[in-house]
Amino acid sequence: xxxxxxxxxxxxxxxxxxxxxxxxxxxxxxxxxxxxxxxxxxxxxxxxxxxxxxxxxxxxxxxxxxxxxxxxxxxxxxxxxxxxxxxxxxxxxxxxxxxxxxxxxxxxxxxxxxxxxxxxxxxxxxxxxxxxxxxxxxxxxxxxxxxxxxxxxxxxxxxxxxxxxxx
Amino acid sequence: xxxxxxxxxxxxxxxxxxxxxxxxxxxxxxxxxxxxxxxxxxxxxxxxxxxxxxxxxxxxxxxxxxxxxxxxxxxxxxxxxxxxxxxxxxxxxxxxxxxxxxxxxxxxxxxxxxxxxxxxxxxxxxxxxxxxxxxxxxxxxxxxxxxxxxxxxxxxxxxxxxxxxxxxxxxxxxxxxxxxxxxxxxxxxxxxxxxxxxxxxxxxxxxxxxxxxxx
Numbered sequence: 001x002x003x004x005x006x007x008x009x010x011x012x013x014x015x016x017x018x019x020x021x022x023x024x025x026x027x028x029x030x031x032x033x034x035x036x037x038x039x040x041x042x043x044x045x046x047x048x049x050x051x052x053x054x055x056x057x058x059x060x061x062x063x064x065x066x067x068x069x070x071x072x073x074x075x076x077x078x079x080x081x082x083x084x085x086x087x088x089x090x091x092x093x094x095x096x097x098x099x100x101x102x103x104x105x106x107x108x109x110x111x112x113x114x115x116x117x118x119x120x121x122x123x124x125x126x127x128x129x130x131x132x133x134x135x136x137x138x139x140x141x142x143x144x145x146x147x148x149x150x151x152x153x154x155x156x157x158x159x160x161x162x163x164x165x166x167x
Numbered sequence: 168x169x170x171x172x173x174x175x176x177x178x179x180x181x182x183x184x185x186x187x188x189x190x191x192x193x194x195x196x197x198x199x200x201x202x203x204x205x206x207x208x209x210x211x212x213x214x215x216x217x218x219x220x221x222x223x224x225x226x227x228x229x230x231x232x233x234x235x236x237x238x239x240x241x242x243x244x245x246x247x248x249x250x251x252x253x254x255x256x257x258x259x260x261x262x263x264x265x266x267x268x269x270x271x272x273x274x275x276x277x278x279x280x281x282x283x284x285x286x287x288x289x290x291x292x293x294x295x296x297x298x299x300x301x302x303x304x305x306x307x308x309x310x311x312x313x314x315x316x317x318x319x320x321x322x323x324x325x326x327x328x329x330x331x332x333x334x335x336x337x338x339x340x341x342x343x344x345x346x347x348x349x350x351x352x353x354x355x356x357x358x359x360x361x362x363x364x365x366x367x368x369x370x371x372x373x374x375x376x377x378x379x380x381x382x
């Protein structure tokens with residue numbers, strides 16, 4: 001399943017959904033994350049040590065996280081600020097901590113946390129505005145490695161059809 | 168020198184590793200006759216006061232933990248609320264993380280180097296150091312983790328900012344050497360695993376560390 005998580009005011013992820021409906025025969029789900037109450041990660045470490053795998057923040061994020069653990073691809077559709085993703089999208093990424101464990105191992109030359117689930121989603125970004133594409137690509141790759149997936153790349157919203165080709 | 172220091176961590180101050188690092192850093196500032204004022208963004212009710220101080224001060228340091236290869240979402244949200252300033256204001260950073268290798272902080276560092284230009288202010292450098300996960304969980308050794316920041320506070324005054332040669336040395340090795348990685352891998356698979364499991368029990372967990380709630 002391809003999961004599209006949209007945090008844009010304009011619901012730009014719906015363009016992706018239309019393209020998928022028209023041109024691809026794949027399973028997908030769309031989440032309008034802006035309509036959900038999703039708070040920032042508080043860094044409590046409970047999802048590692050107190051309630052392993054589960055976040056203790058009582059908001060509307062858990063169903064989103066469940067879908068992420070089942071997805072083959074996760075696409076974030078986001079506004080940009082400071083050349084980077086919006087804080088609304090960053091809050092979602094920060095909240096992915098429960099899908100990795102506190103245990104450690106080496107991936108290449110760097111220490112990483114051991115992932116919790118066998119399913120390892122690949123990760124891509126579709127952005128609106130003045131994003132620093134080089135930096136976003138670099139960041140996307142780093143984040144994908146952390147969840148043991150691959151980066152699907154970073155696309156300006158005008159090029160969303162190119163992103164759909166990867167789905 | 169008068170320095171405004173903002174803790175950019177989402178954790179409440181009494182549980183914040185970054186707060187303890189700031190404690191040590193300002194000790195160094197004081198020893199060199201600098202003055203400081205401290206803030207933390209974890210409580211949104213304090214944001215108005217922090218913004219006013221940001222507009223008033225010209226020597227500002229944000230101290231923060233690395234979250235998902237960059238600054239925490241709450242800090243990004245706070246920064247989006249800041250009005251533009253000019254290059255008379257110098258913005259510096261203390262970036263800290265849990266992993267020991269300096270390369271783990273590269274992605275966050277690259278963002279912080281460019282951030283001041285988006286805010287219209289000048290960049291004063293970033294003090295980078297990892298290996299700080301233990302501040303919270305290995306309480307008996309907390310001094311070992313934070314003491315080095317006292318000297319960095321002194322150096323900030325003495326050298327008028329974070330100078331590249333010093334901060335490079337402070338960050339430690341980019342990667343561990345192969346023999347060190349082999350030893351660590353063995354520790355991760357044995358002692359560290361047991362230690363984390365024990366810690367989880369102390370925190371009240373009744374399931375294994377690698378429990379999969381949705382499988």
